[in-house]
Amino acid sequence: MSQDNQRVRLTKKLLKDSLIRLLQQNSIRKISVREICECAEINRTTFYKYYGSQYDLLGDMENDIFLDIEGYLGSGGPQPADAAQLTQIVRYLEANMAICKVLLSNNVDPGFPEKMLNLPRIREMVALSIDQSGQSEREYITRFLVDGCFGLIKLWVMKENREPAEYIAVLLNQVILQSSGGPPPGPAPGPR
Numbered sequence: 055m056s057q058d059n060q061r062v063r064l065t066k067k068l069l070k071d072s073l074i075r076l077l078q079q080n081s082i083r084k085i086s087v088r089e090i091c092e093c094a095e096i097n098r099t100t101f102y103k104y105y106g107s108q109y110d111l112l113g114d115m116e117n118d119i120f121l122d123i124e125g126y127l128g129s130g131g132p133q134p135a136d137a138a139q140l141t142q143i144v145r146y147l148e149a150n151m152a153i154c155k156v157l158l159s160n161n162v163d164p165g166f167p168e169k170m171l172n173l174p175r176i177r178e179m180v181a182l183s184i185d186q187s188g189q190s191e192r193e194y195i196t197r198f199l200v201d202g203c204f205g206l207i208k209l210w211v212m213k214e215n216r217e218p219a220e221y222i223a224v225l226l227n228q229v230i231l232q233s234s235g236g237p238p239p240g241p242a243p244g245p246r
Contacts, residue, residue, distance in 0.1 A: 066104060068094040070115050070153075073108065077156040082112055082163070115153060116166060120173055122146060127175040141223035147211060148219045158208045167208075171200040183230050199233050 072093035076085045085108050091098050105111045126142040147154045157166050170176070177196075184195045203226055210222050 062104075065096060065100060066114070068096060069101060069105070069111055070118075073111055073115065074152050074156055077159075077162055078152075082108060112163060116157065116163065116169065119150070119153070119157070120170065123170070124173055124175050127173075127179065137224055137227040140226050141220050144207075144210075144219040144223045144226070147207065148216075151211065154211050158211050167201075167204045171204055180230075184233075195233060199230060202229060202233070 069090060072090050073085070076089060076093060087098060087101055087108055090108060090111065091101050101111075105114065123143055123146065126146060127139055156162055163169075180196050180199050181192070184192055184199070206222070206226060206229065210216050216222075
């Protein structure tokens with residue numbers, strides 16, 4: 055990798071980390087490019103070399119997460135999500151807790167949950183989980199699963215003393231299987 059690429063990645067990381075810190079205190083609407091640059095100790099010309107606004111920077115951060123999540127889900131043909139994939143995703147969220155807390159809060163991007171859960175691979179996996187339903191029933195069950203799973207993840211992320219990632223992944227898998235009429239899962243392990 056060339057030094058230029060490393061420099062670009064470092065600059066973008068500094069900007070993203072600065073926006074995360076600022077979002078912990080204010081909504082995106084109250085954060086200026088100037089504040090982001092001051093926090094990152096980067097001049098505004100450099101910022102505008104990569105982003106047009108604080109919203110573009112936020113969108114890039116969201117896209118990073120979406121790409122990572124889709125990477126964990128893979129593209130191994132049509133199959134519903136399994137507990138192992140869900141565990142990897144929840145561990146990823148846990149490892150990136152600062153940005154997850156910020157993005158899941160209501161003052162950043164209210165459309166984030168919809169964007170995340172409309173990722174093609176996630177929609178495909180949900181659809182495969184409820185494939186035996188009729189069209190209108192499938193639409194309702196999909197909405198229930200998407201909103202419910204997002205709510206479960208959000209509650210877990212926002213908790214101070216949260217359960218292990220494996221516990222939440224198994225719980226998510228159970229919710230999906232039970233809601234979709236799949237085979238009954240075994241009991242969820244107790245939190246450690």
